[in-house]
Amino acid sequence: MATHIKLSLDTRRKDTKTFPLIFRLTHNRKTTSIGTGHQLFVSDWDQKRHQIKPSFKGTESPARLNNLLQKRMAYMVDMLTQLEDNNKLKYMSVSEVRSYITRTSNKVTFYQFTEQQIQDMLKSKRVGNARVYKHTLNAVKNFRKSKDFTFDELNLDFLNRFEKYHLGKGNKLGGLSVYLRTIRAINRKAIKSGIADNEGYAFNDYIIRSGKPEKRALPINAIRKIAELELDENTALYRDRNIFMMSFLLNGMSFVDMAHLKLSNLIDGRIKYSRKKTNEPYNIKIHNQLKPFLTFFTKGKEKSDYLLNIIKSDIPTDSYNQIVWARKRFNDNLKKLAELAGIEENITSYAARHSFASGANDMGIPLTAISQMLGHKRISTTQAYLANLRKSKMDEYQDEIFGQLSEKRTIS
Incomplete structure (x- = not known):
């Protein structure tokens, strides 16, 4: 198979101390990357074993994170194998292959991804941001009656129904604006991490109405x-x-x-x-x-x-x-x-x-x-x-x- 994927640290940028951990996809001598959402110091990456070292402080358990990344890669490799077995892989461009395996490997739910973001913020001592994310997650759970969902379901209809639900309970526009801007931020991070598909990004068609009071600057x-x-x-x-x-x-x-x-x-x-x-x-x-x-x-x-x-x-x-x-x-x-x-x-x-x-x-x-x-x-x-x-x-x-x-x- 002229197509393979591996986990690697992208150290091409020289103006930063930490580097993105990516899945590097190679297909017909062309390469592209799939983000994992994690940034590492070079000292926290085991280049020989292609895994995160125990010294990494960006997660509670580096071993568990390595396991999750390997499972995700195994799933994508399985998708590549199926494409090759069906004689489809050779006719696809590298971007088409990337789009296919990231879309079909999307098993991380909105709740799971958001909870992970909250934990990462708390570990980074960004308590205020973590609270905003937690309040937003609770608001979405109330709207969904705690039923989890994937990012594929986060579409324009979802946003319109969430708006109607929130305002229908007598809540103010300001609170809705905060929730929606947070959901948008979560969605963008999921896209960057390869968890969500950019083609399904609903905020291109949805305008968040501002509920902020006019700010007064003093002369x-x-x-x-x-x-x-x-x-x-x-x-x-x-x-x-x-x-x-x-x-x-x-x-x-x-x-x-x-x-x-x-x-x-x-x-x-x-x-x-x-x-x-x-x-x-x-x-x-x-x-x-x-x-x-x-x-x-x-x-x-x-x-x-x-x-x-x-x-x-x-x-x-x-x-x-x-x-x-x-x-x-x-x-x-x-x-x-x-x-x-x-x-x-x-x-x-x-x-x-x-x-x-x-x-x-x-x-x-x-x-x-x-x-x-x-x-x-x-x-x-x-x-x-x-x-x-x-x-x-x-x-x-x-x-x-x-x-x-x-x-x-x-x-x-």
């Missing part, structure tokens, strides 16, 4: 009013005002990322860390205006100490709950700060991030630069992020255009 003069409030240093208001200003002066750093900052992240006049949401490395200059606020949180602390003293536990679920409660108290105090500063806008922990993004956009800073400063992986994310922050600027342009109608002109 720079409102930010200045908050910064200049005279507050007692021994109060929670003083502390939370400083956290708000730090968020703004750190390019709109999220509350979760600030909660995870340690003094060890302060290196040579910069703050270096990885975003919890995306795990992307981030490097920010410590601006002179940031230093007074930063000094308040660094007094008398060691390099291993957290900057904000929010996280008290090494257990990811506990630390996540501690951040949630701290953010609730922070939002309550932001309302009080807004009142003291005479600001009518509703302020939450996201206001500093939105204000930074909006201010940068109004100044004409290139979208690519704003995207990098916000820590977005894709410019499209930044475009969507800024879409509802531009209204005030559009109003100014409108006033400028229509204002010409009332200008007095001298007729000679």
Whole structure:
């Protein structure tokens, strides 16, 4: 048979530390790959035996994962053998062979795949993401009355019925939007892993309606009013005002990322860390205006100490709950700060991030630069992020255009 398949680590990219584990399919001297959904360090891959080493930390049991991968490969090899026995294989292209064996080998269900994603997130200490996936899985199970299904059944009709079911129970559009965006993310990961078929991707035809409230960015003069409030240093208001200003002066750093900052992240006049949401490395200059606020949180602390003293536990679920409660108290105090500063806008922990993004956009800073400063992986994310922050600027342009109608002109 001029066709074979093997498990291998794809180390072609040189700009990364971990590499995708793939099934490499060769057919008539042409090759293609089938993803497994796993990323490994070279040190965790046994090249001689074509299997994952026990040192791999990306799963609870490397031995069990090796067994599952071998079963999946055996199933695909069996499909290849059947094609050859039926004299069909030689007439197929390598892409047709790939499509056939990935579609027919799809035995992983939606529930199984999602549960695995949740476990992987918990192991990576991405507790917030894991909870969103768990809530979404529970919502789907309620809709399906716990009946499992394959990704082939995740079609346009499924999405429309899920929407009707959710809204029919009196739930809000915002919750539906979160569930559907999570289902979409799960579907995309399944396609990348070779579990689902790209041809059956229903979100090409389904539009997720946004239920998010309009986000309000603060003008720079409102930010200045908050910064200049005279507050007692021994109060929670003083502390939370400083956290708000730090968020703004750190390019709109999220509350979760600030909660995870340690003094060890302060290196040579910069703050270096990885975003919890995306795990992307981030490097920010410590601006002179940031230093007074930063000094308040660094007094008398060691390099291993957290900057904000929010996280008290090494257990990811506990630390996540501690951040949630701290953010609730922070939002309550932001309302009080807004009142003291005479600001009518509703302020939450996201206001500093939105204000930074909006201010940068109004100044004409290139979208690519704003995207990098916000820590977005894709410019499209930044475009969507800024879409509802531009209204005030559009109003100014409108006033400028229509204002010409009332200008007095001298007729000679």
